[in-house]
Amino acid sequence: MLRFIAARLVKAVFILLAILVLNFVLIHAAPGDPAAVMAGEAGASDEKFLQDLRERFGLDQPFAVQLWTYVKGAVQFDLGFSYRRQMPVADLIWERLPATLLLTATAFVISIVFGVIAGVLAAQMQGTWWDTLISSVALLFYATPLFWVALMASLLFSVVLGWLPGFGYETIGADYTGFARMLDIGRHLILPATTLGLFFTAIYVRMTRASMLEVSRLDFVKTARAKGLRNSLIQRRHILRNALLPVITLAGLQAGQIVGGAVLTETVFAWPGIGRLMFEAIGQRDYNVILGVFFVSAAMVLLFNLITDILYGIVDPRIRLAR
Amino acid sequence: MKTLRILATGAALAAASALAAQDAPKSGGTLNVVIQPEPPGLMLGLLQNAPTQMVAGDIYESLLRYDQDLNPMPSLAKEWERSEDGLTYTFTLHEGVVWHDGEPFTAEDVVFSVDEFLRETHARLRASLVHVESIEAPDDTTVVFTLKQPFGPFLGLFEAGTMPMVPKHIYEGTDYAENPANNTPIGTGPFKFEEWEQGSYIHLVKNEDYYLEGKPYLDEIYYQVIPDAASRSVAFENGTVDLLPGGSVENFDIPRLTAMDNVCHTTGGWEFFAPHSWMWQNMHEGPMTDKNLRKAVMHAVNREFARDALWNGNGRIATGPVNSVTRFYEPDTPDIGYDPEKAREYLEASDYDGETLALLPLPYGETWQRWAEVTKQNLAEVGIDARIVATDVAGWNQRVGEWDFDLAFTYIYQYGDPALGVARNYISSNIAKGSPWNNVSGYVNEEVDALFAKAAVSASEDERQALYSEVQDILVDDLPVAWMIELEFPTIYRCDVKDPVTTAIGVNDGMRDAWLDRD
Numbered sequence: 001m002l003r004f005i006a007a008r009l010v011k012a013v014f015i016l017l018a019i020l021v022l023n024f025v026l027i028h029a030a031p032g033d034p035a036a037v038m039a040g041e042a043g044a045s046d047e048k049f050l051q052d053l054r055e056r057f058g059l060d061q062p063f064a065v066q067l068w069t070y071v072k073g074a075v076q077f078d079l080g081f082s083y084r085r086q087m088p089v090a091d092l093i094w095e096r097l098p099a100t101l102l103l104t105a106t107a108f109v110i111s112i113v114f115g116v117i118a119g120v121l122a123a124q125m126q127g128t129w130w131d132t133l134i135s136s137v138a139l140l141f142y143a144t145p146l147f148w149v150a151l152m153a154s155l156l157f158s159v160v161l162g163w164l165p166g167f168g169y170e171t172i173g174a175d176y177t178g179f180a181r182m183l184d185i186g187r188h189l190i191l192p193a194t195t196l197g198l199f200f201t202a203i204y205v206r207m208t209r210a211s212m213l214e215v216s217r218l219d220f221v222k223t224a225r226a227k228g229l230r231n232s233l234i235q236r237r238h239i240l241r242n243a244l245l246p247v248i249t250l251a252g253l254q255a256g257q258i259v260g261g262a263v264l265t266e267t268v269f270a271w272p273g274i275g276r277l278m279f280e281a282i283g284q285r286d287y288n289v290i291l292g293v294f295f296v297s298a299a300m301v302l303l304f305n306l307i308t309d310i311l312y313g314i315v316d317p318r319i320r321l322a323r
Numbered sequence: 324m325k326t327l328r329i330l331a332t333g334a335a336l337a338a339a340s341a342l343a344a345q346d347a348p349k350s351g352g353t354l355n356v357v358i359q360p361e362p363p364g365l366m367l368g369l370l371q372n373a374p375t376q377m378v379a380g381d382i383y384e385s386l387l388r389y390d391q392d393l394n395p396m397p398s399l400a401k402e403w404e405r406s407e408d409g410l411t412y413t414f415t416l417h418e419g420v421v422w423h424d425g426e427p428f429t430a431e432d433v434v435f436s437v438d439e440f441l442r443e444t445h446a447r448l449r450a451s452l453v454h455v456e457s458i459e460a461p462d463d464t465t466v467v468f469t470l471k472q473p474f475g476p477f478l479g480l481f482e483a484g485t486m487p488m489v490p491k492h493i494y495e496g497t498d499y500a501e502n503p504a505n506n507t508p509i510g511t512g513p514f515k516f517e518e519w520e521q522g523s524y525i526h527l528v529k530n531e532d533y534y535l536e537g538k539p540y541l542d543e544i545y546y547q548v549i550p551d552a553a554s555r556s557v558a559f560e561n562g563t564v565d566l567l568p569g570g571s572v573e574n575f576d577i578p579r580l581t582a583m584d585n586v587c588h589t590t591g592g593w594e595f596f597a598p599h600s601w602m603w604q605n606m607h608e609g610p611m612t613d614k615n616l617r618k619a620v621m622h623a624v625n626r627e628f629a630r631d632a633l634w635n636g637n638g639r640i641a642t643g644p645v646n647s648v649t650r651f652y653e654p655d656t657p658d659i660g661y662d663p664e665k666a667r668e669y670l671e672a673s674d675y676d677g678e679t680l681a682l683l684p685l686p687y688g689e690t691w692q693r694w695a696e697v698t699k700q701n702l703a704e705v706g707i708d709a710r711i712v713a714t715d716v717a718g719w720n721q722r723v724g725e726w727d728f729d730l731a732f733t734y735i736y737q738y739g740d741p742a743l744g745v746a747r748n749y750i751s752s753n754i755a756k757g758s759p760w761n762n763v764s765g766y767v768n769e770e771v772d773a774l775f776a777k778a779a780v781s782a783s784e785d786e787r788q789a790l791y792s793e794v795q796d797i798l799v800d801d802l803p804v805a806w807m808i809e810l811e812f813p814t815i816y817r818c819d820v821k822d823p824v825t826t827a828i829g830v831n832d833g834m835r836d837a838w839l840d841r842d
Contacts, residue, residue: 036720087506173545272521276550
């Protein structure tokens with residue numbers, strides 16, 4: 001197992017490097033550069049103004065030199081300087097990362113817990129109106145665009161009912177500390193985390209239900225029943241455990257998106273995370289910030305893929321033995 | 324030397340009587356304002372984009388402010404004089420002004436700011452400073468600007484975004500762009516920088532040592548960063564913010580928001596910038612080099628419809644290159660109104676053979692996108708085929724700067740005077756690839772060049788008017804661009820927020836005069 005992990009880690013480093021170079025080339029291929037965007041925003045520019053900016057950002061260097069400088073820095077975890085925000089990219093990401101992790105991890109937990117429970121219930125009550133209700137609601141959430149759900153949730157719970165704050169990470173100017181602050185952040189977290197979690201909840205429901213039904217028709221389940229095992233034991237030990245494999249695959253994918261996947265939700269709810277940071281940086285061609293966020297999120301995807309593979313082995317010994 | 328004394332007594336009296344007519348301002352309270360997008364920084368001497376100025380307009384000041392008729396008013400300078408030959412301007416500064424770090428503000432700071440710092444960093448001001456021979460500080464409260472030749476719009480340069488005062492004791496001898504003080508800006512303004520929570524808010528607090536007794540009235544301001552336009556509307560509806568600066572929300576949301584109880588709005592505060600919208604017509608090459616086709620386009624676009632349907636009736640139909648609130652506007656120019664019949668006649672007379680024109684919308688949200696669609700439809704109605712080219716802001720900058728379009732929407736600020744904000748888009752010396760703000764069309768007319776050059780350095784207002792009237796006539800006949808609408812961006816706020824807009828620069832001039840009528 002250890003050798004397997006080590007080999008995967010070495011491979012991951014090379015994949016990460018390749019991603020880094022590919023991203024660098026792609027983002028530089030997009031039209032416009034940060035100097036032009038900043039000059040544009042100033043509403044006026046002359047040759048000197050643009051030249052000064054390009055020199056300061058190193059954009060006047062040949063492409064290969066820029067790439068080499070960036071990769072050299074990145075392997076030493078120096079992600080460069082944000083042209084626009086005038087601070088080191090690593091500091092920027094570090095500052096924003098906790099908000100994103102809190103939001104996406106909460107959404108992750110919400111979707112797994114509710115998704116799997118609802119999926120199991122629907123499978124156990126197959127054909128009843130409970131099953132129809134759960135499946136229909138899941139389908140509805142699955143099909144509705146996230147930004148629309150986000151806006152409607154914000155309108156309903158924040159404007160109409162006034163129950164929950166519609167924006168931001170905490171109450172601005174309230175200066176809460178300790179438990180009161182945690183509570184405040186928690187209240188702000190409810191709408192964005194639920195909204196973000198809805199889509200994956202829906203997928204988990206549908207996948208768990210389908211997988212449970214499929215496994216329950218397999219021969220070993222019939223054998224288990226024939227042996228006279230209790231239904232609850234069959235459901236838990238035999239069916240659920242086997243049915244969870246595709247769910248784990250999906251969870252690995254979702255976890256990989258934890259860093260980069262909250263762009264829409266963070267934008268609509270003014271959540272100060274790195275998804276939004278990246279979204280804004282793309283519009284501003286703030287190359288180093290875009291590359292920095294891609295780098296961190298790529299590393300996360302690779303890490304969670306590795307964890308998923310390990311989990312497979314634990315849940316299904318056949319996979320472990322095959323190695 | 325005989326001097327012409329231009330004291331602001333009249334403006335001060337008018338302001339005083341206006342104040343007396345309403346309740347006395349109350350001190351205290353917190354104002355929550357939307358800021359979008361999040362500014363890249365707050366050092367106004369280095370960054371001149373709109374969101375930076377909106378926040379930094381509270382922190383930094385210049386020597387003058389301007390009323391809504393563009394007359395200069397005192398700011399850091401309490402008096403100013405112009406010599407009769409128009410070559411010397413002498414400013415007397417307020418006494419007892421201190422920087423936010425407690426150091427005294429003196430005439431030396433003014434000399435450093437303009438002659439060293441801004442000359443190095445400020446592209447727009449640099450273009451005007453070529454007219455300045457010297458800047459001197461004979462004593463702590465006197466600054467003398469000596470010009471090489473008269474420069475008509477000179478007194479219009481002293482607005483905070485154009486000429487912000489920066490502290491000499493912090494910046495002298497340093498690398499301005501890398502100075503760590505840029506993160507904790509120090510100005511003389513009514514509010515001090517307190518905290519910037521990246522991605523969430525910028526917090527400013529009252530400057531207790533401000534040189535005007537009793538001002539500012541507010542205790543603190545939070546500029547809240549809300550990236551999504553629909554969410555900004557919701558933030559106003561649910562009371563998270565009290566003020567939406569012009570352009571914060573989509574136009575189709577404005578009627579709903581302004582219809583709410585206790586909500587006021589004003590289109591004032593944009594007189595200095597006078598945002599003027601038009602379509603560049605690419606005269607470098609391609610079909611738009613044909614004057615008849617340019618005229619056909621001009622008469623084909625239904626600007627009244629666009630204003631009423633897309634801009635909620637806000638804005639005035641442009642009649643030419645100079646905005647009707649900018650100085651030296653000439654109303655009596657050839658008609659360029661909507662007339663499909665005339666458009667077809669010009670199209671008939673042109674060499675246009677049905678090719679598809681590349682039409683670039685401004686990537687600033689829904690309204691601009693829809694405007695491009697309406698325009699495409701208008702053009703199709705007279706027989707001109709156009710294709711909308713989608714871009715983001717960086718792509719738009721690139722395409723317009725590289726002249727890669729046939730028609731391209733834009734809007735540009737005029738800064739109160741044709742010499743500052745109009746000439747730059749039509750004079751041939753300002754044709755250069757790489758910038759979307761110069762003479763992008765590639766229009767070349769020596770007569771126009773000469774008229775603009777002469778008008779800028781004339782010491783006589785009457786002569787300037789005559790020259791600018793002539794140049795407007797020529798431009799409207801040549802149509803290097805198709806002028807669209809003089810835009811108005813309503814500022815929307817709760818009615819208990821008083822005086823958020825008191826100058827021609829509006830909320831971009833800071834909240835010095837604003838107060839809350841709350842208990």
